[in-house]
Amino acid sequence: MHSINTDELKKRFIVIEGIDGAGTTTQMNLLAGSLRARGLSCVTTAEPTTSPIGMLIRSVLSGKNEAAPSTVAHLFAADRNEHLYGKEGIAQKVEEGAxxxxDRYVxxxxxxxxxxxxxxxxxxxxxxxxxPGLTLLFEVDPEVCIKRIDTRSNKEIYETLEFQKRVHDMYAVMADRLEQQGWHIERINADGDIETVRQRIEAVVFAFLGVPSCGITGSASRLHS
Structure with missing residues (x-):
């Protein structure tokens, strides 16, 4: 593995997690907008990435290609390694002060x-x-998520109610396991309207970053100190 400043990563790397249809992408973009409005340099990204490895994963998820489950697990790990350590990756952005x-990680x-x-x-x-410094795990009823997914024109192979129920349960088990390894994971009730969920997220993230909820005075200097 490449070297990385884990102290800086703890300050500047936030992950949003949840089953399909939990609203992670929408809320990530809203959060980034709120932080930028407070003068912070903020970069959004997602996994799978848009790298060649990430696009191969997406082709499997879409059903266009097939791969053994263990192969997919290896592909995700390879994509994550490039996402973290590759050119213009997470490590580089963090080192640059962003x-x-x-949207998704380990x-x-x-x-x-x-x-x-x-x-x-x-x-x-x-x-x-x-x-990462902070992981937000969105908790939403899988049946609610599937109703959201059903409005989409394209669905992925994992986007079935039975599978998402199993993933929902596995998220809880693995979050507990990571917490035992020292990960900072906050569970967010994401079963509500977009604005309500946004406020719940900002309360947690602003407290983590030391960013005042109103105004921008001192926010950038606090984060980048």
Whole structure:
């Protein structure tokens, strides 16, 4: 593994997690907008990435290509390694002083691939990736998420109610396991309207960053100190 300043990562790397349809992408973009409005340099990103490895994963998730579950677990780990350590990756952005917010990271692999190929393979593949400073785990009823997904034109192979129920349960198990390893995980009740959920997220994230909820005075200097 490449070297990385884990202290800086703890200050500047936030991850949002949840099952499909939980609203992670929407809320990540709203959070980034709120932080930028307070004068913070903020970068949003997601996994799978748009790298060649990430696009291969997306082709499998869409059903266009097939791969063994263990192969998919290895692909996610490879994509994550490039996402973290590659050119213009998370490590570089953090070193440049940006706050990075990612839609999915290690916990998603432990949950999704934990269901498809058992928990030990993804745990072994991801055990050496550093913890972010804060992980927000969205808790939403899978039936609510599936209703949201059903409005989309394209669905992925994992986007069924039975599978999402299993992932939901695996998220809880693996979040507990990561917390035992020292990860900072906050569970967010994301079963509500967008504005209510946004306020819940900002309360947690602003407290973590030391950002005042109103105004921008001192916010950038506090984060970048």
């Amino acid at each position: 706050l990075v917010i990612s 916990l998603s692999s432990l949950a999704y691939q934990g269901v498809t190929c058992g928990p030990e393979i993804p745990w072994q593949l991801n055990s050496r990736f550093p913890a």
